[in-house]
Amino acid sequence: MKKIINIATGEVKIGDINNILVSTAIGSCIVVTAIDKKQQYGAMAHIMLPGNAPVKETQNKLKYAVNAIESLLQLMQQQGVGRSTLHFCLVGAGNVLKKSNDTICKNNINSVISILNEKQLSISAKALGGILRRSVRFDIENDEVYFTEGDSGEKLLWSSRK
Numbered sequence: 067m068k069k070i071i072n073i074a075t076g077e078v079k080i081g082d083i084n085n086i087l088v089s090t091a092i093g094s095c096i097v098v099t100a101i102d103k104k105q106q107y108g109a110m111a112h113i114m115l116p117g118n119a120p121v122k123e124t125q126n127k128l129k130y131a132v133n134a135i136e137s138l139l140q141l142m143q144q145q146g147v148g149r150s151t152l153h154f155c156l157v158g159a160g161n162v163l164k165k166s167n168d169t170i171c172k173n174n175i176n177s178v179i180s181i182l183n184e185k186q187l188s189i190s191a192k193a194l195g196g197i198l199r200r201s202v203r204f205d206i207e208n209d210e211v212y213f214t215e216g217d218s219g220e221k222l223l224w225s226s227r228k
Contacts, residue, residue, distance in 0.1 A: 068207070073097070076129035078111040080141040083207035090201040093162040094170045096131075096178050096194070097202045099155045099211050100138055102147040103226050108206040111138045115170075116177030131177040135185075154182060155211045155224045156192040157202045164197055171195065191224035 073079050073089040081087050087110040089097045094114075101108040111134040118132040127133040139149065156178060159171040175194050182189055191211065193200065198216035202223075205212070209226035 068205075073110045073112050075112050075114050076126050076134075078109065078128050078134050078137040078141065080107060080109040080138075080145065081206055082107055085206055087204040087206070088202065092158040092200040092202065093160055094158070094168070094174060096156055096158040096174050097200075098135065098138065098178060098182075099157075099202065099204045100142060100152045101204070101206065101209060101211075101226075102142065102151045103153070103209045104151055105145060105147045106206060107142060107145045107147055108204055109138045109141050110202070110204055111135060113174065113178060116173040131174070131181055135178070135181050139185075149185070149187060152187060153190040153224070153226070154187055155190055155202075155204075156194055157200050157211075157213045157223065159194045160196045160198050160200060160215075162197060162199050193223055 083106045089112045096113045098111045113131050113134045114129040119127040119130040159175045201214045203212045211224045212220040
């Protein structure tokens with residue numbers, strides 16, 4: 067039986083083929099998944115805010131895109147995973163409060179994509195924007211990332227077998 071690892075806002079965690087990584091209640095946040103199918107490790111970051119954590123921020127740095135993505139890459143590197151073999155999926159950034167003047171979703175999208183592009187990391191799939199909350203389930207052993215939108219059932223976002 068695989069162990070479920072839950073990733074909350076501002077957390078970054080890694081797993082192997084014995085784990086399924088899950089993140090729920092994704093509104094304006096973006097969840098980033100990274101998988102290396104050769105080494106069979108995967109990681110997930112639940113990012114709340116764009117950019118880099120302010121210098122004075124000491125407790126919740128992983129809520130910020132730059133810090134969370136760096137942490138995710140470090141966790142993968144500690145397992146011997148090279149950046150060039152990683153596949154990334156992005157889920158979230160929904161304006162669930164339906165605020166007409168809300169910019170956090172757009173800022174989160176721009177920040178995460180910009181960081182990955184700067185690091186020359188490839189985005190394999192994404193489900194971003196809209197107004198519905200989302201969840202993500204990442205089955206590392208089967209190289210599959212699933213997501214839900216609102217009350218919908220799970221949909222396959224990415225698979226190495228596609």
